[in-house]
Amino acid sequence: MTTTTEHRFRTEAPEFAPAAMVAWVDEVAALAKPDQIVWVDGSQEEYEALTELMVERGTLIRLNEEKRPRSFLARSHPSDVARVESRTFICSERREDAGPTNNWVAPAEMRATLEGLFDGAMRGRTMYVLPFSMGPIGSPLARYGVELTDSPYVVASMRIMTRMGDQVLRRITDRTPWVKAVHTVGAPLEPGQEDVPWPCNETKYISHFPETREIWSFGSAYGGNALLAKKSFALRIASVLARDEGWLAEHMLIIKVTSPEGKVFHAAAAFPSACGKTNLAMLQPTIPGWKVETVGDDIAWLGVGEDGLLRAINPEAGFFGVAPGTGWSTNEIAMRTIQHDTIFTNVALTDDGDVWWEGATEEKPAHLIDWQGQNWTPDSGRPAAHPNSRFTVSAAQCPSIADDWEDPRGVVIDAIIFGGRRATTVPLVVEARDWSHGVYLGATVSSETTAAAEGTVGRLRRDPFAMAPFYGYNAADHWKQWLDMGRRLREQGGRVPRIYQVNWFRKGADGRFLWPGFGENSRVLEWIFDRVAGKVPAKETPIGLVPTEGSLNTEGLDISPEALEELFRLDLEGILADAEGAAEYFETFEGRVPEELREQIETLKAQLA
Ligand code: O2Y
Ligand code: MN
Numbered sequence: 001m002t003t004t005t006e007h008r009f010r011t012e013a014p015e016f017a018p019a020a021m022v023a024w025v026d027e028v029a030a031l032a033k034p035d036q037i038v039w040v041d042g043s044q045e046e047y048e049a050l051t052e053l054m055v056e057r058g059t060l061i062r063l064n065e066e067k068r069p070r071s072f073l074a075r076s077h078p079s080d081v082a083r084v085e086s087r088t089f090i091c092s093e094r095r096e097d098a099g100p101t102n103n104w105v106a107p108a109e110m111r112a113t114l115e116g117l118f119d120g121a122m123r124g125r126t127m128y129v130l131p132f133s134m135g136p137i138g139s140p141l142a143r144y145g146v147e148l149t150d151s152p153y154v155v156a157s158m159r160i161m162t163r164m165g166d167q168v169l170r171r172i173t174d175r176t177p178w179v180k181a182v183h184t185v186g187a188p189l190e191p192g193q194e195d196v197p198w199p200c201n202e203t204k205y206i207s208h209f210p211e212t213r214e215i216w217s218f219g220s221a222y223g224g225n226a227l228l229a230k231k232s233f234a235l236r237i238a239s240v241l242a243r244d245e246g247w248l249a250e251h252m253l254i255i256k257v258t259s260p261e262g263k264v265f266h267a268a269a270a271f272p273s274a275c276g277k278t279n280l281a282m283l284q285p286t287i288p289g290w291k292v293e294t295v296g297d298d299i300a301w302l303g304v305g306e307d308g309l310l311r312a313i314n315p316e317a318g319f320f321g322v323a324p325g326t327g328w329s330t331n332e333i334a335m336r337t338i339q340h341d342t343i344f345t346n347v348a349l350t351d352d353g354d355v356w357w358e359g360a361t362e363e364k365p366a367h368l369i370d371w372q373g374q375n376w377t378p379d380s381g382r383p384a385a386h387p388n389s390r391f392t393v394s395a396a397q398c399p400s401i402a403d404d405w406e407d408p409r410g411v412v413i414d415a416i417i418f419g420g421r422r423a424t425t426v427p428l429v430v431e432a433r434d435w436s437h438g439v440y441l442g443a444t445v446s447s448e449t450t451a452a453a454e455g456t457v458g459r460l461r462r463d464p465f466a467m468a469p470f471y472g473y474n475a476a477d478h479w480k481q482w483l484d485m486g487r488r489l490r491e492q493g494g495r496v497p498r499i500y501q502v503n504w505f506r507k508g509a510d511g512r513f514l515w516p517g518f519g520e521n522s523r524v525l526e527w528i529f530d531r532v533a534g535k536v537p538a539k540e541t542p543i544g545l546v547p548t549e550g551s552l553n554t555e556g557l558d559i560s561p562e563a564l565e566e567l568f569r570l571d572l573e574g575i576l577a578d579a580e581g582a583a584e585y586f587e588t589f590e591g592r593v594p595e596e597l598r599e600q601i602e603t604l605k606a607q608l609a
Contacts, residue, residue, distance in 0.1 A: 007049030009038045013129075014166070018174045021146060025129055028148050028182055033120045034127035040155055042165015050152045058197040059153055060343070064353030069340040073355060074153060076222055076346055078372055080200040082388045083224040083231065085469050087204040090236070092473065093211055099474030100588045101464075110207050114216050117186065117205065121218070124189025125150040131172060132164035134234050134301075134315035139408035141301050141313045143241065144172055145179035147228050151199075151221045154183060157343060157392050161318040162229045179213045179237055181228035186219040208232060210240040210472045222345075223320060223390065234299045234315045235470035243473060243481055246488075247303035251466045253281040254296040254312050254411065256402040257525055260289025265529055268300045268312050269417035269502075270466040272447040276504065276517065278321045282333035282400050285522030287553060292522065293402035294333075294395070295411055297321065302413065302485075308492030310485075311410030316395070323347050323357040323389045330359065330518060333400045334391075343392040346371040348384035357385030414495070414532050419502045420447040420463070425574030426503040428515055428567040429524045429552075431531055431538055431545040435486035438499025440600035441544070443479045443593075444582045448505075462585055476592035483596055500528055501544070506567055514563045523553050541570055542607035572608055579604050 013022045017039065029037055040046065051072060054060040060072040090098040091107040098104040105113075128149050135142025149155060158164055172178055186201030201219035208215055215232045217225060224231035238249035252268040271277045281297035296314025305311040319337070323344065326334050338344075347357045348368040356365055364384075370376040371386045395401055404411050418441050420426065432438030442465045449459050462468065464475050471478060489496045502524055504517045527547055530536040538545035546568050554564065583601050586593040 007045045011036055013039055016170055020174050032118050032122035034122035034125050037127050039129045040165055047159050050156050054152055067354040071342045074345045077198045077200050080220050080222045081386055084204050088206040091207055091209050097473055101468050101471050101475045107209055117218050121184040121186050121188055122150040128155045130158055131169040132162040132229050133168045135313050136406045136408045137163050141303055141410055145181055145233050147181040149183040151185050154226050157227050160392050160394050161316055163317050179233055181215040183217040183226055183228055185221045208236045213237055231470055236472035240472040250300045251470055252300040253277050254300050254314055256293040258291040265414040266411045267415040267417055268413050271419040272463040272466045275419055275421050279331050282331055284519050286519040287522050290522055294398055294400045295402050295405045308494040310413045310497055312413050313410040318394050321391050323391055324385055324387055325359040327359045337398040338391045338393050346386035346389035357389055358383055413497050415528050416497050416499045417502055418442050418445050420445050421505040422503050423507040425571045430501045432499040436596050439482045440597050441501045476589040480594045483594055498532055508566055514567050527552050576608055
């Protein structure tokens with residue numbers, strides 16, 4: 001045992017650790033050669049000792065206890081600020097099983113590279129053993145994993161983002177499947193060498209082995225590159241588990257919506273990055289009597305329940321939300337969530353020991369220390385917080401968290417929503433004609449890139465099911481899986497969710513957004529809710545069903561009839577161009593796209609002719 005403050009870190013494997021896990025930990029330790037191994041127990045004392053250790057090392061800055069109790073600021077290395085898609089690999093045995101949306105390297109080649117990089121990579125550091133559960137412990141939909149990491153920042157963050165420690169380890173036996181996740185910052189320390197606050201390596205690999213359900217991550221300590229439970233496990237590896245076991249691992253938020261009459265429905269919604277996903281998950285309706293509550297903000301695991309209905313869990317226990325743009329006027333719920341017990345990364349520090357980022361308040365503070373530790377004033381000409389700065393916070397402390405968010409059976413999904421950021425062509429809301437058409441809408445999600453995203457601003461990026469960066473296998477197989485799921489649900493004879501496409505971002509000729517967004521999006525949820533309840537009619541068009549005149553509630557909304565008309569105008573040229581773009585995109589899958597989806601394009605073109 002080693003001690004920091006009063007806590008004694010556990011350096012021996014507990015007697016209830018399964019033998020196969022102990023053997024694997026020893027094997028990785030023999031390669032990475034850490035100075036010591038700590039088996040994380042997941043206790044509050046351990047978390048406090050870890051954060052204290054990081055404060056002493058300069059990795060964390062403790063924030064003003066009165067303004068932001070038990071909260072910290074971390075500043076990453078300036079080169080380690082986001083997920084790196086170009087360094088993310090799917091190492092399936094066959095290239096075609098990774099598909100055209102992924103970087104592929106043969107597993108043997110990647111293993112040889114990683115073995116070289118991991119040899120001695122943890123020298124001078126502690127290797128933490130972190131058993132975690134994705135999903136409420138004991139839920140039939142939950143799955144286990146173990147992350148080995150030499151980053152205490154990752155351990156503290158994973159304690160917020162997952163259920164972890166002894167409560168999970170006690171459930172894993174030698175017969176329980178669990179995913180192996182190995183992570184190093186890739187910065188070994190020579191004897192006597194002083195550490196830096198944010199160790200990392202210029203070389204980065206985030207490698208996934210779908211056949212053996214393994215993740216190996218080298219060189220980064222940031223977000224999805226290092227918190228391997230999130231994108232790497234809960235989406236990339238889980239999508240493969242889901243394919244093989246007959247469920248779905250999706251990049252979707254989950255909300256619970258309650259009508260003024262007290263009727264409840266749940267929706268799962270997929271949006272590419274920078275489309276206001278967290279805002280929708282925490283939406284405060286502007287329409288009287290409606291309530292929206294949060295079940296999850298990023299990932300949903302969906303499966304057919306014993307009742308034959310589509311059910312979903314949020315596999316995570318926390319939010320890793322983007323800070324810039326989150327403010328009292330845009331997302332009050334998020335602002336209230338992060339008042340305490342939060343780890344902030346790459347935001348600015350105020351003179352009174354609190355945090356700030358662009359959009360937190362309307363007025364900019366007169367002086368700050370920016371995310372790189374430099375003095376900053378409003379005249380500095382650069383953002384004070386990094387555009388991808390984050391807050392890490394427990395979902396349980398979110399004021400809008402739904403009472404059923406940890407229901408082990410999952411919540412029943414009534415509607416599935418696909419969104420994107422499109423200045424033209426895509427109406428505010430469209431209902432799919434049927435399940436196959438809905439899957440087509442999901443497979444053809446695309447979004448215009450924003451300044452925060454990589455590449456040229458305004459370029460159309462294809463992002464099927466908002467999963468493009470997160471597929472653990474060939475995306476076309478995922479669409480087949482969705483078609484199969486529809487058939488299974490129909491066979492069960494119960495309620496099959498309806499599928500919708502939404503677009504909050506359509507612009508008028510003057511370049512301004514036509515729809516006010518934010519809380520007003522509750523009007524679209526109301527329409528979807530009423531459609532599911534069979535309460536409102538819809539108009540058939542070649543691209544699906546849209547609200548009939550007057551059926552979208554605009555009461556009290558400051559929107560002109562022209563803007564409303566433009567929001568739903570069928571831009572036939574744009575629609576045809578989209579269909580042709582989709583056909584070209586499908587070609588890149590070399591015959592793997594299900595016929596049922598290719599037929600959707602033909603049907604659409606025939607209707608437009
Ligand atoms: O840069 C990162 O690692 C964060 S990316 C992220 C974080 C939380 C939720 N979603 C995402 C995403 O890229 O979809
Ligand atoms: Mn996400």
